[in-house]
Amino acid sequence: MRRIISALFVSLSTTLAVAQSAAPIELAPDAPDRHIVVQGDTLWGISSRFLRDPYRWPEVWRLNDEQVRNPHRIYPGQVIVLDRTGLGGDPQLKLGTLHKAEPRIYYQSDRDAIPAIPPNVIEPFLAQPLVIEEGALSGESRVVATDEGRVNAGQGNKLYAKGIGKPAPRLWHVYRPGTVFKDPDTEEVLGYEAIYLGDARLTREADGDEATTLEVTKGKIEIGRGDFLKVADKPELLNYAPRAPRAQIKGKIVSIYGGVGEAGQFSIVAISRGKRDGVELGHVLAISRTGQTVTNRFEDKAESTRLPDERYGLLFVFRVFEKVAYALVMESSRPVLPHDTVQTP
Known part of the structure; x- marks a missing residue:
């Protein structure tokens, strides 16, 4: 209070x-x-x-x-x-x-x-794993078996996991690696998308070399052997004032959350810039599309002309990782596409 x-x-x-x-x-x-x-x-x-x-x-x-x-x-x-x-x-x-x-x-x-931006849109993403950075999976807690030998587990089913110490946290997120994030300009691997599968609750701590027992409390996608577990942190209250970065930041949209081909207002996107590039919570970046090059033939002479880049929207950064950040599209006058440019407005 x-x-x-x-x-x-x-x-x-x-x-x-x-x-x-x-x-x-x-x-x-x-x-x-x-x-x-x-x-x-x-x-x-x-x-x-x-x-x-x-x-x-x-x-x-x-x-x-x-x-x-x-x-x-x-x-x-x-x-x-x-x-x-x-x-x-x-x-x-x-x-x-x-x-x-x-x-x-x-x-x-x-x-x-x-709040700074609509909380109902981003709250699920404030604590869930979104990006798996290189080397991050080493030593992570992992599902080794499911209830009664099931191939996949859903809500109400048991999971057995290794890598959970004592005292064990009670609530967990379950996820698996997804699409690789690459910088469209340099081809650098920025990390991997973390596909959120559901939530699980601890029901029995491991005894000796036994596996830890959990129960699936929320199933979004079926969970199986080899999937990873991350402690369910309490979402942070996002109250950062919306602002433009002081430095020039320029990157690309590398992914649209949900695997769809285009985004609109209140869609979530991943961008190719993160903490190492100076991106911070609350930063607002402009979205633009690179102008095409058109060729015309006038008086039997071919001429190429590059059209100007067109700014068409704004996004608000709400979660930042080392090389990648997630942002909410706040304004958009056209569909947002992968590889569109984001930069200091």
């Missing part, structure tokens, strides 16, 4: 150091003077109401680096006020109040705060 003194949230400090973008901040054409936060709002949705570019949220709040990673929580019932001519002439957002009131102390849980 967090203790909040409401009188202190009437406005945010304007003395915070923040790197300003060279381009002026543009408001959305129908930006309101204020917005009352309601259940179901997201930071992205509110930012889109006020700003032409929602990823410039930290700038209109004057957030420094630490506050970007741990921003002020915003709760249903609070009022966001737009100051159209804030510090330095740039617009600024502040927290206001509906009525004048005496300062008072009240309590709200962090989980009551509005």
